[in-house]
Amino acid sequence: MISVLLLGANGQLGTDVQEVLSNSTHYQVQAVSRNELDMELTSEVSSYLNKQNFDVLINCTSYHKTDECEDNPLKTYLINSVSVAELAKFCYANDKLLFHISTDYVFSGRSNVFYTEEDATRPVNVYGISKAAGEQAIEAYHDRFFILRVSSLFGKAGASGKGGNFVETMIRLAREGKPLKVVSDQYMSPTHTLDIAKAIKSFLDKDVREYGIYHCSGDGSCSWYEFTIEIFRQLNLNVNLTAVSSSEFVTKAKRPANSVLSNEKISKIHQMPLWPDALREYLTRKEYL
Template sequence: MKRILLLGAGGQLGQDLQEVFLTDLGYEVVPVGREELDMERPEMVGHFLKQQSFDVLINCSSYHRTDECEDYPLKSFTVNSIAVAELAKACNRQGRLLFHVSTDYVFSGQKDEPYLEADATGALNIYGISKAAGEQAVAAYHDKYFIFRVSSLFGKAGASGKGGNFVETMIRIAQEGKPISVVADQIMSPTHTLDIARAMKAFLDQDVQAYGTYHCCSTGSCSWYEFAVEILRQAGIPAEVSPVPAANYVTKAKRPAYSVLNNEKLQAVFKMPKWKTALTEYLTRKEYLR
């Protein structure tokens, strides 16, 4: 039996990971909460992991409130970079496999075709810069790792600290009968966290040893506006959605205009579904579709 330590167990991805591994007796998932390991105290990471018996560490924890990160850069780098470096060092010392979750926001958005794993990063905001630094730390201090870059997540548990994910927000606003305006010039790949959890399990089931960085996102891409329209269409909620430019929304953190990830490398291990198919499964799980 493989014993998995799971950081960030309470989030969308963390909860879906627990669900995916729950019925497989070949794995034991041990959720690790902030009260046990506070990533804002990276000096505690090595000591904590030294006391644990585990085969795999999955790090889903991060400080991911993108605009807030602009105001708290020290916290961003402490959680997303420095503590991650300590995770990598500890896993290296103990010879343990590390899965680390990163983001499409490590890229600048200046390309007009999907980003490859080998493309140079060029984040536009503190969150993305701190996550890119975390990736570099993992690669510098450990050899036995998988970095999964993910994109525009939606999961059954909702986004912790963000008041629910984008899907839930669109449905709530539409049900309240309020006008909906959504950015139409930022392009990404909406991804169901359950599919990421399945991909991680596939890597473990197949004992993949081609370590490195993988883009783990739904197949295909759309704008946030197109995503909103499809959410409401599938959910059968009549609403008028207006496309607007990102320039209409002034935010502290800049967002990439194009952050689509090429997932062909990962597809050799696990087939990620098209984003519309992933959305249908999510809406079914949430009982919007019957």
């Protein structure tokens, strides 16, 4: 049996990782919440890990409130970069396999094609910069790791501190009968957190040794407006929906115009579903369908 230490277990992704691995007799999962390990307290990371018995560390923690990160750069770097370096150092010194969740926001968004793992990272906001630094720390301090870059998450548990997720927000606003305006010039790959959890299990089940960075997102691409149209189409909701430019929505943090990820590399190990299919599975799990 493989012992897994799961950090950020109560979050949107962590909840699904815990469920998927716990359903298998091959894995024993120790779920760790922020109350047990606060990644902002970087000096406590190594001492906490030293008291645990595990084979694999899965880090689902992140300070991901993109606009708040602009106002709290120190907190952002402590959680997303400095503590991640501590994880990598510990795992290297103790020969532990490390899974770390990163983001499509490590890219600038200036590309017109899907981003691959070989493309240079050029983040445009504090959150993206901190996540890129976290990736670099792992690559500098460890040699047995998988960094999974994910995009535009939606999961059954909802995003902590964000009041659910984009899908839930759109459904709630639609049911309130409000006219909606959604950005149509920012493109990404919507991703069901359950599918990331399944991918992690595939890596473990297959004992993959080709370590490094993998993109792990819903297959395909869309704008936030197109994503919203598909949500309402699958739910058969008639909503007053208008496409608008991102210039009409001023946010503190700049967002990449295109952060679509290519799944070609990960597909040799695990096939990520098309994002509309993933959305349907999510809506079914949430009993909307």
